[in-house]
Amino acid sequence: MTLDRFAAVDRLPAGVGAPTPLGSLTPAVSGGALMLAGDGAAGTEFPFGANVGSLVIFDIDAERTVGSVETLLPLDAWEQTDESLAPPGHTEAGSLRIEGPAITLEAPDAEPRFLVNGDEGRLLIEFDTPGADTEWIRLSDRCHALIDSGSLAGLAVRLARD
Amino acid sequence: MSGGADGVEIPKGDPHAIRGAGNAWDGLADVIDEHRGVLTHAAGTVVGADWQGPASLAYQGSSALAGIQLGEVGGGLRDAATAARMFATKLRDAQQDARAAQKRARAAMDAIDDAKRRLTDAQGRRVGAEARAGMAADSMLRAGAAGPAGEPARAHAQATYDAAIGDADAARADERRATSDLDAAEQDLREAHRDGREANRDADDAARDAVGAWDSAAGAMHPAAIPITMPVPVSLRGARPDLAGLGAGAIGGAGGLPPWLAGPGRYVTPGQARAAQLARQEAAADDAAAGQRPPLNALQRAGQQMMTAGSSVTDVFTFGGASKALEAASGDDRAVDQDSGLYTWLHSGTDKLSMATGVGVVRHAAKKGAKELAEELMEKGADDAAKGAATHAPGASSVVDRGRRIVSGAVPAFDKANVPYTEHFAERVAQRGARGVTGQSTLDAYNHGTKYYDETTKAFIRYDRRTGVVVVMRDGVNGPVHTAFEQGSPNKRWNPIPYGSGK
Numbered sequence: 001m002t003l004d005r006f007a008a009v010d011r012l013p014a015g016v017g018a019p020t021p022l023g024s025l026t027p028a029v030s031g032g033a034l035m036l037a038g039d040g041a042a043g044t045e046f047p048f049g050a051n052v053g054s055l056v057i058f059d060i061d062a063e064r065t066v067g068s069v070e071t072l073l074p075l076d077a078w079e080q081t082d083e084s085l086a087p088p089g090h091t092e093a094g095s096l097r098i099e100g101p102a103i104t105l106e107a108p109d110a111e112p113r114f115l116v117n118g119d120e121g122r123l124l125i126e127f128d129t130p131g132a133d134t135e136w137i138r139l140s141d142r143c144h145a146l147i148d149s150g151s152l153a154g155l156a157v158r159l160a161r162d
Numbered sequence: 163m164s165g166g167a168d169g170v171e172i173p174k175g176d177p178h179a180i181r182g183a184g185n186a187w188d189g190l191a192d193v194i195d196e197h198r199g200v201l202t203h204a205a206g207t208v209v210g211a212d213w214q215g216p217a218s219l220a221y222q223g224s225s226a227l228a229g230i231q232l233g234e235v236g237g238g239l240r241d242a243a244t245a246a247r248m249f250a251t252k253l254r255d256a257q258q259d260a261r262a263a264q265k266r267a268r269a270a271m272d273a274i275d276d277a278k279r280r281l282t283d284a285q286g287r288r289v290g291a292e293a294r295a296g297m298a299a300d301s302m303l304r305a306g307a308a309g310p311a312g313e314p315a316r317a318h319a320q321a322t323y324d325a326a327i328g329d330a331d332a333a334r335a336d337e338r339r340a341t342s343d344l345d346a347a348e349q350d351l352r353e354a355h356r357d358g359r360e361a362n363r364d365a366d367d368a369a370r371d372a373v374g375a376w377d378s379a380a381g382a383m384h385p386a387a388i389p390i391t392m393p394v395p396v397s398l399r400g401a402r403p404d405l406a407g408l409g410a411g412a413i414g415g416a417g418g419l420p421p422w423l424a425g426p427g428r429y430v431t432p433g434q435a436r437a438a439q440l441a442r443q444e445a446a447a448d449d450a451a452a453g454q455r456p457p458l459n460a461l462q463r464a465g466q467q468m469m470t471a472g473s474s475v476t477d478v479f480t481f482g483g484a485s486k487a488l489e490a491a492s493g494d495d496r497a498v499d500q501d502s503g504l505y506t507w508l509h510s511g512t513d514k515l516s517m518a519t520g521v522g523v524v525r526h527a528a529k530k531g532a533k534e535l536a537e538e539l540m541e542k543g544a545d546d547a548a549k550g551a552a553t554h555a556p557g558a559s560s561v562v563d564r565g566r567r568i569v570s571g572a573v574p575a576f577d578k579a580n581v582p583y584t585e586h587f588a589e590r591v592a593q594r595g596a597r598g599v600t601g602q603s604t605l606d607a608y609n610h611g612t613k614y615y616d617e618t619t620k621a622f623i624r625y626d627r628r629t630g631v632v633v634v635m636r637d638g639v640n641g642p643v644h645t646a647f648e649q650g651s652p653n654k655r656w657n658p659i660p661y662g663s664g665k
Contacts, residue, residue, distance in 0.1 A: 005598070006630065006650035030565030031586040031636070031644050034532070042589060047596040054632070054653040055619070059593050068593060070645065072619045072634065078532035103597055104648055116532040123532055159532075 007102030011110070011128065011151035012050055012058075016094040016137050022067040023095025024140040027123075027157045029075065034123065036069040036143055036155065044068075049104040052112055056125060058098060066096040069155065071114070071125065078114040078123065085115060085122040085156055091138040096145040098152065121159050128153040168271060169351075170264040170358035173365035177254035184246030191239035198232040201225060230580070237580055238379040241609055245375030252368035260361035267354035273347035281340035288333030291326045298323030367627075374624075375610045378640075568642055575601035581608055582642040587633075590645050597648050599631055604646045607631040613639050614656035622659075625652050 017023060021039035028035045046059035046067060059068035098105065113126040134148045136156070146154035202225070298319045305316030565586030570577050572588035591601055603626070611624030611633065622639040625632050630648050635641040639659060 006648075008650070030589075031584060032533075032566065035565075041593070043592055045596050046593050049594065049597050049648065051647060051649050054616070054649060054655070057647045070590070070647070072616075072621065072645070074619065075533035076531060077618075077620070080531060104650075106649055108649070108651070108653060114532070118531060118534070 004102040006104050006106055007100055008106050008108060009100060010107060012052065012098055012105060012107060013100055013150060014145070014147045014152035015097040015099065015150070016092075016135075016147065017063075017065055017097045018095065019093045019139075020065060020095050022061060023065045025066070025069065025096070025143045025155075026140050027142055027159060030070075032074045032076075034071045034075060034157070036157070038065075038067045041068040047103070048098075050098050050100075050106070051104060052107045052127060053110040054108070055112055055114075060098055064097045064099040066098055073114050078116045081115045081117055082119075083115075083117065085117045085120055085124040087136045087138070087144050087156060091136045091144060094137040094139070094145075096137065096139060096152070123157040123159060125155040125157075126153070127151075130154060168264055168267040169355050170260060170267050171362055172260045172264065173253060173256045173362055175253050175257075175365070177250040177257070180246050180253065181250040184243040184250065187239045187243035187246065191236045191243065194232055194236040194239060198229055198236060201232065202229050233580055242376055242379040245372050245379065245610070248375075249368050249372035252371075253365055256361045256365035256368065259364065260358050263354045263357035263361060267351055267358065270347045270350035270354055274344060274351065277340045277344035277347055281337060281344060284333045284336035284340055286333075288330050288337060291329035291333055293326075295323050295326035295330060298326055370612070371610050374612055377613075378609050566636075566644075573601040573604075575605040576608075576643070579605055579609075581605065584642055584644050587643045587645055590647065594647065598629055599646050599648055603629050603631045604633050604643065607633045607646070608643060612652070613659040614652065615639075615659055616653070616656050618655055623656055625656075627652075 022041060022044070024038050025036040026038075028037060041059070044061070044067060047062055048060035048064065050058035050060065052058075055072050057070040057072070058066050059070075061067050107127075110127060113124075115124045115126060116122070117124075128146075128148055128151065130146055130153055131148060134146050134153050137145045137147060139145055142158045144156040145152065146156060301319035302316050302323060305312035305319055308315070565584060567585040568582050569585045569588055572585075573583055573591055576583050587604075591599060591604060606629065607624050607626035611626040611631075614623040614625060615621075616623055619634075620636075621644070622635040622641065623632060624635075624639070630650055631646060632649060633646045634644050636644045
């Protein structure tokens, strides 16, 4: 099957895969912005991608596992919040899978929020407001993916020291 | 649409002449390259083992910078030549398409006229035949009322009626054919007009691409400027010009005059020179009052001024001898980054005392936000360089953000084109090649893409509609390329940068 190069979606279709080194996303700073990258992502060519509002770029491997996430919003422009960004008590480990009918999925009109709670030392890229049914998937000890009704609702990151 | 009576406009322009202009630019680029070679050779022969010290360093730096800038001029001319040839080809194709559409429109208009004429004729024949049939029917009724005596007249009327009905049927058939032909011809005309509009759109797109390419090329074609010069003598002692009125460019900031022109010793008026001198003195006094390191000397300030966030690195990009000259003269990481020796960015805004370098070392004591949290994270694994840098400002945090490091050798297309790029960009290209984000496609986007500014991310964008490749610059639309990715169309949030606005 030949895939289209681009396909527009309202929300990124997301699923949960088994934990893998590449899918174990950990935060880093590059170019003044937050990057999430799995083990071995550097130098790996990712045949699939996703793009949320030209603000968050996903690099996805052939197995559809997200191995790298680039944010375009500089860290000093993130919105401060007093709301807790911490995950619920217990979360299942896994990897984030994004799969769709194109090489690059786009949510061009999405307006994700970039939230920081300095007291908690946590960040949240919110694609959809988390609800009671939102599933938190532990990608690494510093990063969770939020999935709601089969769509990616957010990425939560813990940055502060233990 | 505008155009002739056929409704198809032929795109304006002479592709042959435009192609000739491109060849002329190539010829000029050859001359520039030749002079660059002479300059480089001269620098190599003059500076040797017998001449060492600040003067030789400065000479090497000046020669290197002049050579680089000449190279940029030559590269810009070649880019302009390539853009001209591409535009000429596309314009020629669009004109050919438009002429074909014009020919088709004219044929369709002739067919419409013919169909209308035949339709009118058939309608006339049908109306006449129907009238004759009506009269014949009346005659048949009257003859029938006369009984057997009227039979010959009735038979004649019947024949007349039958003939008239036959004529009417034939006329209706001609009407249907003419109507069908008219519909088809009108459809042909609409399609010809559509083809004509598409040809004109192609020509417009080609023109826009060419404008973008020429604009980019013009951005690279700055006159050779050697910013390592001493301040001009100032004769307006006691005067205090209106700094704001002179514009930010006059005091080395963004806007107004381009930084390469507004650098030390390159003022348009003595008033601007005096204003810049006052600004430098005030800034130095602020630093001193804040208990920081001693004020920078003129050369240090020159390096710092070249490297402010408002300056395009294309304008002030220094390395090799020029960078070493600055570094040697300054001995201060405020002027030249000690790690990369390439690019220092004076961080301003909420924390005037902080300094974010291109590689970059961040020091501040601001309210904890995402950046500060990230610094804490990075500090956990910070390397020795970052830890050492942190000692400059006791109590402050630090982060080594190598994504801003200017690198070379990782993206050959950019190296060859002398377009600076960051380590972050090189990594993104390595990861996204299978999705069309390659060194060449990103260079094409840089050279020919439509320019935008994203207010949300404070980033400058160049977007290539043909390939869907986006390149992002943090420090100006002509600055080092920070990242690249792909998307199907420009984001609605991006604001187009008008043609000719430069940065």
